[in-house]
Amino acid sequence: MTTAIARLLLRSVWGRIIVGALLIVIGLVVGATSQQVSYIQSSATTTYEAAVGKTSGNLYLHVSGSDDYYVGFNSDFTVPQDVLSKFATMSFIARSDTSTLDPALNAPDGTTVNDAHKIEKITFKDNSGAVLGTYTTAEYTANPNGVYNNKWPIGLLVALLGAIILVVPFLWLMLRKRKQTDMGFSAAANNFQPQQPYGQQPPYGQPAGNPYPPQQQPYPQAAPYPPQQPPYGQPAGNPYPPQQPYPQAAPYPPQQPPYGNPYPQQPQQ
Numbered sequence: 270m271t272t273a274i275a276r277l278l279l280r281s282v283w284g285r286i287i288v289g290a291l292l293i294v295i296g297l298v299v300g301a302t303s304q305q306v307s308y309i310q311s312s313a314t315t316t317y318e319a320a321v322g323k324t325s326g327n328l329y330l331h332v333s334g335s336d337d338y339y340v341g342f343n344s345d346f347t348v349p350q351d352v353l354s355k356f357a358t359m360s361f362i363a364r365s366d367t368s369t370l371d372p373a374l375n376a377p378d379g380t381t382v383n384d385a386h387k388i389e390k391i392t393f394k395d396n397s398g399a400v401l402g403t404y405t406t407a408e409y410t411a412n413p414n415g416v417y418n419n420k421w422p423i424g425l426l427v428a429l430l431g432a433i434i435l436v437v438p439f440l441w442l443m444l445r446k447r448k449q450t451d452m453g454f455s456a457a458a459n460n461f462q463p464q465q466p467y468g469q470q471p472p473y474g475q476p477a478g479n480p481y482p483p484q485q486q487p488y489p490q491a492a493p494y495p496p497q498q499p500p501y502g503q504p505a506g507n508p509y510p511p512q513q514p515y516p517q518a519a520p521y522p523p524q525q526p527p528y529g530n531p532y533p534q535q536p537q538q
Contacts, residue, residue, distance in 0.1 A: 282438040289438075292431025300424025307415045308389060311361045319353060322374065328388070329374060330361070338385040339363050340370065346404035348393070356393035356401050362409065363388045366418065 311317070317339075318331045328341035328348050339361065341348065367384040374382040389409035393401040408416055 282442065285434050285438045289431045289433070289435025292434065293428045294431075296424045296426070296428025296431060298424070299427060300421040303420045303424075304418055305415055306418045307365050308362050308409075309365050309386070311359070311363075313358075313360070317359065319359070321348075321350075321353065324372060325370075327370075328391075329385070330388070331376070338374065338376075338382050339388050340368065340374075340385040341388040341391060341404070342368075345388075345406040345408075348391075348402065348404060352393050352401045355395055357396040358394045358398075359391060361388050361391035364416070 316333050318333060320329050320331075321327070322329060326343035326347070328343075330339040330341075331337070363386040365386070368387045370383055370385055374385070376382055388406075390403070390405045392403045395401055
């Protein structure tokens with residue numbers, strides 16, 4: 270169920286933002302739990318039951334009639350079996366906080382113990398008070414007056430993971446918005462038509478909305494010749510004198526009818 274919810278949140282942008290913010294808060298809280306851990310010493314008047322875990326090999330100490338358990342991790346030191354069989358008394362120094370047991374301890378009374386105080390130093394003695402053996406952790410040797418439980422490394426790691434998950438959606442949204450803005454600007458630039466300023470009329474003979482004047486002719490036109498004055502006695506406006514008609518030929522003189530015309534003209538009625 271939890272895994273399905275996490276997948277559902279990570280599929281959406283706002284879900285990733287929520288998960289990233291939660292991881293940042295969790296990391297800061299874990300780091301803030303860092304503290305100085307002090308040591309506690311065993312009591313000479315208290316009876317402790319000792320046993321070694323068959324699976325883990327850890328040394329377990331239990332205070333009879335209480336819920337207090339102490340553990341000497343096998344990774345820190347190993348107590349030989351002959352020492353455990355011969356000791357009469359023991360004294361130890363342990364951390365005041367508890368450590369997780371993995372695997373958990375199955376106590377003889379049937380309870381399951383998951384946490385115990387970590388033993389930093391332990392000394393075994395026989396009946397005469399002779400020391401059979403002393404076992405110390407490297408942590409105690411380096412910090413004999415107490416140890417600082419620094420949880421900031423893991424806390425910062427969790428917070429950094431949350432920051433990455435949180436920042437990535439914001440970057441994606443910013444890039445997407447910028448891309449949309451660039452596309453809108455390009456479309457507006459393609460459709461842009463310059464307009465005349467308000468209240469300014471275009472030059473005479475130039476269409477409205479054209480901010481650029483027409484290009485001048487590369488070569489100026491030649492000026493017309495000045496008008497010629499007509500010659501004296503000729504009406505103005507006609508540069509060429511009218512053509513004189515050809516003179517008509519003089520009519521031929523009337524011919525005399527030949528003498529003795531046999532066909533005289535008849536009188537008109």
